[in-house]
Amino acid sequence: MAAAAQGITVQAIDSDVKLMADKFMRENPGTRVDFRLVSFQSILESLPVQLASGRGPDISMVADWAGLARYYLDLRPYVDARYFEREFASILGPMRGGAAKSDAINGMSGSMTLNGAFVNLTLFRQAGVPVPKEGATWDEWAEAARRVAKATRTEMPMEMDRSGHRFASLAISYGARLVDGEGNPVVDEGLKTAMRKFVAWHRDGTMPMDLWGAVGGATHRDNFSDFMNGKVVFYFGGSWSLYKMDSGVGDLFDWAAVDAPCGTSSCTVMPGGGAMVAFKHTPNPELAARFLAFLAREDNMREALGRRPNVPVATTLIATGLEYPGASERVREALASFTRQVPKIPPAAYAFQGWRYQRAAMNAMTTRISQVLTHELDVDTAAAFIKKDVELAIRSSRK
Amino acid sequence: MGLDGGGMRFLRAVAALPARALEPVMAGLQSVIGVRRLPWVFLLPNLTIVALFSLLPVLVNVLYSVTGSENLYPSERHFVGFDNYATLLDCGNYLDPSTCSRDLFWRAVRNAALFVPTQVLAMIGFALVTAIALNRRIRARGFFRGIFFFPVMLSPVVVAMTWVWLLQRDGALNGILGTLGFERVTWLSDPGRAFKWSVFVTVWGHMGFYTIILLAGLQSIPADIYEAAKMDRASPWRVFTRITVPLLKPVLLVVFILAVIRSVQTFDEIYVLTGGGPGTSTKLIVHYIYETGFAVMPRNYGLAAAASLLLGAVLFVFTALQMRLSRTGRDG
Numbered sequence: 001m002a003a004a005a006q007g008i009t010v011q012a013i014d015s016d017v018k019l020m021a022d023k024f025m026r027e028n029p030g031t032r033v034d035f036r037l038v039s040f041q042s043i044l045e046s047l048p049v050q051l052a053s054g055r056g057p058d059i060s061m062v063a064d065w066a067g068l069a070r071y072y073l074d075l076r077p078y079v080d081a082r083y084f085e086r087e088f089a090s091i092l093g094p095m096r097g098g099a100a101k102s103d104a105i106n107g108m109s110g111s112m113t114l115n116g117a118f119v120n121l122t123l124f125r126q127a128g129v130p131v132p133k134e135g136a137t138w139d140e141w142a143e144a145a146r147r148v149a150k151a152t153r154t155e156m157p158m159e160m161d162r163s164g165h166r167f168a169s170l171a172i173s174y175g176a177r178l179v180d181g182e183g184n185p186v187v188d189e190g191l192k193t194a195m196r197k198f199v200a201w202h203r204d205g206t207m208p209m210d211l212w213g214a215v216g217g218a219t220h221r222d223n224f225s226d227f228m229n230g231k232v233v234f235y236f237g238g239s240w241s242l243y244k245m246d247s248g249v250g251d252l253f254d255w256a257a258v259d260a261p262c263g264t265s266s267c268t269v270m271p272g273g274g275a276m277v278a279f280k281h282t283p284n285p286e287l288a289a290r291f292l293a294f295l296a297r298e299d300n301m302r303e304a305l306g307r308r309p310n311v312p313v314a315t316t317l318i319a320t321g322l323e324y325p326g327a328s329e330r331v332r333e334a335l336a337s338f339t340r341q342v343p344k345i346p347p348a349a350y351a352f353q354g355w356r357y358q359r360a361a362m363n364a365m366t367t368r369i370s371q372v373l374t375h376e377l378d379v380d381t382a383a384a385f386i387k388k389d390v391e392l393a394i395r396s397s398r399k
Numbered sequence: 400m401g402l403d404g405g406g407m408r409f410l411r412a413v414a415a416l417p418a419r420a421l422e423p424v425m426a427g428l429q430s431v432i433g434v435r436r437l438p439w440v441f442l443l444p445n446l447t448i449v450a451l452f453s454l455l456p457v458l459v460n461v462l463y464s465v466t467g468s469e470n471l472y473p474s475e476r477h478f479v480g481f482d483n484y485a486t487l488l489d490c491g492n493y494l495d496p497s498t499c500s501r502d503l504f505w506r507a508v509r510n511a512a513l514f515v516p517t518q519v520l521a522m523i524g525f526a527l528v529t530a531i532a533l534n535r536r537i538r539a540r541g542f543f544r545g546i547f548f549f550p551v552m553l554s555p556v557v558v559a560m561t562w563v564w565l566l567q568r569d570g571a572l573n574g575i576l577g578t579l580g581f582e583r584v585t586w587l588s589d590p591g592r593a594f595k596w597s598v599f600v601t602v603w604g605h606m607g608f609y610t611i612i613l614l615a616g617l618q619s620i621p622a623d624i625y626e627a628a629k630m631d632r633a634s635p636w637r638v639f640t641r642i643t644v645p646l647l648k649p650v651l652l653v654v655f656i657l658a659v660i661r662s663v664q665t666f667d668e669i670y671v672l673t674g675g676g677p678g679t680s681t682k683l684i685v686h687y688i689y690e691t692g693f694a695v696m697p698r699n700y701g702l703a704a705a706a707s708l709l710l711g712a713v714l715f716v717f718t719a720l721q722m723r724l725s726r727t728g729r730d731g
Binding site for chain 1: 467468469470471472486497500502503506567568585587588589590593673674675676677678679680681682686690693694695696697698699701702
């Protein structure tokens, strides 16, 4: 019975966490950490239902930080709260789910992800087109990508993941607020301008219909394999794809992660990524908290980031820097480029990231923009529906 | 190698053991409740299963549809009356979904109104032609019967994934077109094409099931009727319209009702194939229910339950129609 009481279940979308679970069990004899590898879709769709029914794993990676905040275990009684506050200050707020007065410590994140653009430098060189410099606008990037694609007969000039999170980068660059101070959705000229540009790029062939135009609803879809296969000049995805580049591309072509394209308001990429949290329903809160504290230990975070290069969250790691021993020079440069974008992130992006209804807004954006692309709605009607969708989500959850 | 007489007797004795053990209990029960009520005892296990797994979920669904909040447990939900139904039915013009509060629901209804008749007619048409072909004395008849039934045995997700690989931009179909020197076609990015492929893939995936039913129906038609028609020099078309179709009518009716119900419930294949897109061109009602209740945040279980009950009402009408028609067929 005692052994059963010392067990927890942890789920995540990458198997690196299992390595940490094994290490934890070696360091803590008598404890058992069962690891479950799950899909990102499962995190988005199944986990909330499991949590609502009071079941599910003891610890999980979560993507919707604020939306699930009411299920999180407050770790303060079990961990060194000052350490967490010092190291993870930037993410603790968004994880509190809009409870401004809360000082709960709900979890940790070893690395943050940033949306960002990858470009195929080899194609630029072959086309003889100069790579736009820092401060280049989305329009300038689109124009350059079109010229490169035309000169090199590359299939697609630009692609962007079918994700509201990725689109939010474009929208905020053009001044979209998306959420106001009271947590209500905002549909403004910034959002509409971004939508109009985005639709125009699909209409003139700058972007293919395969991602945003080919599926409906809130379905997430990416075609990063197009970039890895040299089929697209400019791909707007994110830093989580970096770990694939050395093994998937190697020296086949020259590439780079470039500075955030600019709009009329800012040059923005959205922060995000997965956080590891424990849930209130766990029968072993102490062990769950101990495991999270273990993941949050500096040496363990360094080890994990060494295996899968990404932008660190912890203050100490940012201050002291990381070696990324297994990563190539290109990947290190790309990481440096992603890290350079962090100071440029405007408050609107952080506000959107920490909004409890962020996912409702992102779902609405993907659904409605796709409808515009297929001529079901015009931009103004789609924008009005985005607002209406989020308002209904807020109303129905408050009933 | 059969069992000898002693072995058979032993097996019979073993098989009869439960009945013998129950006999005194049933006899006692019969004396208490009377022989007229005894059938209810036999029905009780099935009724319990139906109540637990069919009626109770419907009642729970009704409860969800009249309550609000994103909480899952009924005790944590608040009564909102018919708000969810009102939200779904709030529409300026039902023919223009953009004027509806929940336009996605009405777009799904509109798509279903086009998808169901198209798919059912195509399904029955192809299944009937296939069944007639497979009922003839052709070479490798068993092999072809297996081939046509094979997709039915596959998971709908596997069926859809197979077609995604064939139809995607870099898929096999475009590969063949490219090899032949043709331009690639955006099979799933164009709303019209995606809708047609959705119909095709669902027909391909389920046709075998209906073919088998129709084949059984065809084989139950006495051969001497066809022989008599042949002696009367009736044309094949006349044989088909005057003998095959009338005698197959009861089976066709069952196939029609089953196909309609299955078509209204279509979800898995299209979810994988197009995700309801492009835009909302292939979004059907079950897809809307799934997205509302389980895919978007926060979950709107109440709205999803209300939509599913409206769908249930439509299916109820079809089932009632089936019963009515089959009764009419039997009686007259």
